[in-house]
Amino acid sequence: MSEPRRPPATRRAADKAARRTQLIRSTIDSIAKRGFADTTLANVAEGAGLSHGTVNFHFRSKEGLLVETLRFLSEEYKTRWARSLARAGPSAAQKLEALILVDLDPAVCNRKKIAVWFAFYGEAKSRPTYLELCGQRDQEHFRALRELCAELTDDDSHPARHAELVASALTAMTDGLWLALLINPAGFDRDLARRSVLAYLESTFPEHFPIKNCDAA
């Protein structure tokens, strides 16, 4: 009685969370398959094997579901990012390489996920919440890279090594490689993407990224 809220019934709470991610996964599938504009609550519910009323029960509205879907993607990405950083070697160069290669990890870098990211990017300008969430990811990415780049060189007057410039170039490049994988799947693959980024690192920080990928074609 003094407790206004009981500890949640474990079974139900788990089910509830499971349903939410189940619906979110179905949303991701639908956006990747049908696109943002043609994704309906009926599609999502059907994909999850549930009736359509359920979606409005677990999420306040369609917009709520979409925002949670973006949040889910964002969290998933951050988790992989943090894990990769934790596993990376101690040097700044190793960390930098690890961070960049996360973006090319098949778990995040596959056409389905990329299509969904770009679906949200495409609506970002007209929906402040999307802009906020997408921008946040980009800015964290950028800041982390900038710090690592700054550790790699004290030659900040040299423009090609200026941490700000290199970090923004790297952020742009990884995003752009995702786009290439999305819209040019025949001519692009993850391996070409990986070698392209590494070539840039070798060219900018030759002492930290010695040439080693000549034969990795």
Next chain:
Amino acid sequence: MSEPRRPPATRRAADKAARRTQLIRSTIDSIAKRGFADTTLANVAEGAGLSHGTVNFHFRSKEGLLVETLRFLSEEYKTRWARSLARAGPSAAQKLEALILVDLDPAVCNRKKIAVWFAFYGEAKSRPTYLELCGQRDQEHFRALRELCAELTDDDSHPARHAELVASALTAMTDGLWLALLINPAGFDRDLARRSVLAYLESTFPEHFPIKNCDAA
């Protein structure tokens, strides 16, 4: 009588073409303002100051209007690209720099246009026609850069200078910088974007792009 087709009445033909681009421009405005999903024929018609039935008169369908809008953007981009190449100096380095700077020209590189490009990118996976048109642009971009890069170096065994890798890195970078301008307008601007690409060029082809942008901040 022997002529089954008269020459078109010039006045009307011009009006017709004008109406089409008028509607396309209104479509661009609407997508940038409301996003792809919330752009309706009524919006487009209102933006153009016409009744909503007109759109179906000038374009077979909404989808037809959207495809023509993408085609319009694509043509506009190619035109600027060709013009810039024609005006550039004769050396491969000058041409390369010119091609890359077109992407940062305010006429194509502004948030409105970028938002529309990314709206189409976002739907590209589920609509083959968009994929075709977007992919085409990206591939032409890539091929042109690769040829110029190949002219800049014969050191093709060095990965950081392998034309294929540098060209895909550059294509990715310019696309990624567009994205940064779209989703992080506060932290990014065209000048930072420009300096980032040039830093990459200086770092990869130091003999062709001597350091010169240190103080351009």
Next chain:
DNA sequence: ATTTTGACTGAATAGACAATCAAAGATCAC
């Protein structure tokens, strides 16, 4: 001057969709 052609309008139509809700079912506390 009259006819023909083409551009445009706006009301009507039919379909799709998100959201609501009452009822049924499942799970839990006691």
Next chain:
DNA sequence: GTGATCTTTGATTGTCTATTCAGTCAAAAT
């Protein structure tokens, strides 16, 4: 077991939207 609470269902509602089309008007052709 029993009642309370949470979850799910699917029919319904009201809104929105692309498309059609019959009719209007102006410009061109005759």
